[in-house]
Amino acid sequence: MVDPRHATRTKKEAPADEAGALFRPDDPKFYGRRKGKRLKSTRARLIDELLPKLHIPAPAEGETLDLAALFGEEKRAYQLEVGFGNGEHLVAQAEAHPDVGFIGAEPFINGVGALLMQIEEKGLTNIRVFTDDVRLLLPAIPPRSLERVWVLFPDPWPKARHARRRFVNVAVLDVLAELMRDGAELRVASDDKVYVRWSLIQATNHPLFRWTAEKPEDWRQRWPDGFPTRYEAKQIRGAPHYMTFRLVGRGD
Template sequence: MDTRWYGRRSGKKLRPGRQALVETLLPKIRLKVPTGGRIGSLADCFPHAPKDVWLEIGFGGGEHLAAQARAHPDIGFIGCEPFVNGVASALTLVEHDGLTNIRIFDDDARLILDALPDASIGRLFLLFADPWPKRRHERRRLVSGNTLDQFARLMKDGAEFRFASDHMDYVRWTLEQVLRHLSFAWLVCGAGDWRQPPPDWIETRYEAKAFRRGENPVYLRFFRRPRAAAADEKPLL
């Protein structure tokens, strides 16, 4: 049974310049995962100890990841993306802007989730992931009870989980899954909040494509409840 969260690993043949970056730059900033164990300290993965570490799963071409890294030079960023063409695109941005606060994991995100230390992530992004719309593929959707257990383990108390999608069935699925989980609460104040991106939002290429198709994305924000409080909560669904 294929339960991968991602589709293709590669697309068109890379141009020579991008292929060179994959061969030279990627090994320098690739996040290495210990076999059968967990990373001891994320601060040691960066040249300068960051004040916090944020994680983006499925960064596409890396535009959002790089823009966040530019805007927050004191934050360490881990980007997960198995699609080599997307990784190569991100590497061009890292090189062009001289970004030293990005580490890339170019394999199945489940491997890095298993390896991250407890309470080590201050913000987690899952933006315009593949919705796997066919019913037989629902098990390949990233948001599930098991994955949320992992998110809850690795996120700090009060950390934020940002989700965005233009696929309404996936939005409903995600909201149902998260509201059932005792470790998360929905950051919503009004009926229209889910249509408005956060104030510091950075547009992604997939978001721009959705707008060009005339579709309106949905933006969901959740926070990781304090561990002591989460133990006393009851699921909302």
């Protein structure tokens, strides 16, 4: 695996600014799967009965979410997990931090069903769910409201021609920087060396994010307060890398 401290762009990789805007007029799609196997009856029931209580509807243009109203009370802090997959990490975090409101975004409906099963089983009340591309939700999240953003094993899109599909990109970082509190963390995990290098280039070139690693253990070991994910356990593409980018230097 590459030592991420020596991340440099190779000729085959697209430059950072090719990542473009949050949505480009010519490239506005979510590229992942939205549906897998037919939903089992429990998951289908939960999607009908529980999801409407936890679901964040697609925001109207210019709308800003009232987070206290969303969670039914003011929470100590708010965190966002992008692409929660089957939701095991989101559930573990929500269980460990009942005073935090967690927003999870995942367009894959089978994963949403898996999350709902765990929410019901554990009786969790501090998770709300957006079942579409999180980029549609970001503009509605109040400025400076997030203390942490998790992006765990995002789809790697390793081919250079697909680089702009990678979630960690300049446009997303610009928006996240607006939504994060001073000192808040963006935590990104990936087992794909192209994605690791790409993320480091994107974030370390960004004036408002600083990579916090000081020694190899800082990226080789999962965060002490993190939890394993289903994808991570498979170690499909190589050893996982864990990157923390702190929001710094807003200077106002």
